[in-house]
Amino acid sequence: MQEQKFKRSPLFYVGDKYKLMEQLSNLFPDDIKCFYDVFCGGGSASLNTLANEYKMNDIDANVMQLHRFLIEHSYDSNSLIEEFYHLIKKYNLSHSELGKSDEIEKLKKIFKKTYYSEYNKENYLKLREDYNNTKNIKLLYLLVVYGFNHMIRFNKNNKFNLPVGNVDWNKNVTKAIRDYCEWANGNDIFVTNGMDFENFVLQNNYSTGDFLYFDPPYLITFSDYNKLWNIEEETRLYNLLDELNKQNIRWGLSNMLKHKGKKNEILKKWSEKYYIYDIKSNYISKFDNTLKSDSREIYVTNFPSKLF
Ligand SMILES: C[S@@+](CC[C@H](N)C(=O)[O-])C[C@H]1O[C@@H](n2cnc3c(N)ncnc32)[C@H](O)[C@@H]1O
Missing domain, CATH: 1.10.1020 (Adenine-specific Methyltransferase; domain 2)
Structure with missing residues (x-):
């Protein structure tokens, strides 16, 4: 049997990036010292990214407690x-x-x-x-x-x-538990107790080789944790990313430009100054064809990906 390349998080998290990791990992740098999973949720991005060390955070303290327990x-x-x-x-x-x-x-x-x-x-x-x-x-x-x-x-x-x-x-x-344990046991992982993204990002000192991945709630889709998100949060995030960019700190952001007739205009305008890659989305059902679908999921980064 062929070995499955990507690991599923045992939290089976709503909105997890497991199915997109094949595309995203090609866009991430391949020389990561510390991988910062700023909105880690179930941790799929960390589980499926090679790095020397990992720092994981989510505002949900219960999610972080589950990660700590598993680790x-x-x-x-x-x-x-x-x-x-x-x-x-x-x-x-x-x-x-x-x-x-x-x-x-x-x-x-x-x-x-x-x-x-x-x-x-x-x-x-x-x-x-x-x-x-x-x-x-x-x-x-x-x-x-x-x-x-x-x-x-x-x-x-x-x-x-x-x-x-x-x-x-x-x-x-x-x-999923076995895979998570295998990853966690062989790696150096730090987990927070559950912090706001900005506090988490600002508390760290970064060095060359570090990479921050941001997978926030999407402004224009629906899930339970989107209740925590609004235009102010979105703007606060973009300001922070601009600030990191000024300091030459590498980051990548997942987000949704359009979905079900809604458009994220702030994202569209803000992202134009960075590198934008289209992602084949989880939100497009396999019965949809891409031309007909009105969803557009993107990955934005402040440095050109190795593939392009
Ligand atoms: C799209 S999910 C992340 C999914 C994750 N990448 C995965 O693969 O499972 C967005 C996450 O952002 C968290 N969140 C919402 N507001 C936050 C904030 N202000 N600071 C940090 N995390 C926040 C939510 O609890 C949720 O887990």
């Missing part, structure tokens, strides 16, 4: 996975990696798109309650695996509040 346990992925298997059993959740279950096969016939959620819903609520009472990080990871769209969301009282999803622990989850 700290990366020296023994077998034990980590065993612990999760034990918890899956304890909470009596489905575990499709182990093979077909008669009960789920029956549910599949009745609930065509929600068979795992039907099976897991009550036990998932018990898991969620236990997590909210204990804040045990292993339980949070299981909530991410079994929860709606693998998302992480808390209410005002800091209680995890997403419902069960139609997903479970399959072989991809185990593989």
Whole structure:
């Protein structure tokens, strides 16, 4: 079997860059000393980029806590996975990696798109309650695996509040954990506790060879974390990138120029002074043809890519 080149993050993060890393890694420099993953989310960019060291940040402290947990346990992925298997059993959740279950096969016939959620819903609520009472990080990871769209969301009282999803622990989850651990165990990685991008960028001293990757929420698309984003944030980011450029610090930015009839005019105007590369987007469905699609995803950088 051919070895898969790119690693999937075990956080299965909404908006993750896993599918785009083949294109992006060709545009990143190939001599990176420190890779700064400023809006790291699930960490797909770090996982799939070669560098001497990594600094990862996201404003979401829970996401950063999950990264820290995985990194700290990366020296023994077998034990980590065993612990999760034990918890899956304890909470009596489905575990499709182990093979077909008669009960789920029956549910599949009745609930065509929600068979795992039907099976897991009550036990998932018990898991969620236990997590909210204990804040045990292993339980949070299981909530991410079994929860709606693998998302992480808390209410005002800091209680995890997403419902069960139609997903479970399959072989991809185990593989993603193994791949992450293999990467983390062999590398020098620093993770923040969850900081605003500007504070994170300004606190570091950069040297030649460093590279900063920015994958912010997109102004014109929709996802839960886009609630944190608006024109002021976008402008603050572009000012920061201009400032880094003045200091000859290398960076790359992913973003969306147009999507579903919306255009990001500030991005269009600002990006003209840098190098712009078109990216075949996740947002264009495989049934769309590019000519018909009105989405345009781009990668902007302040130095010419090695390919061009
Ligand atoms: C498009 S996602 C990043 C996805 C990531 N590159 C991946 O591959 O999984 C954007 C991220 O920006 C984070 N974010 C939003 N506002 C932020 C801010 N002011 N500072 C730092 N991170 C922020 C969100 O929590 C979200 O994880």
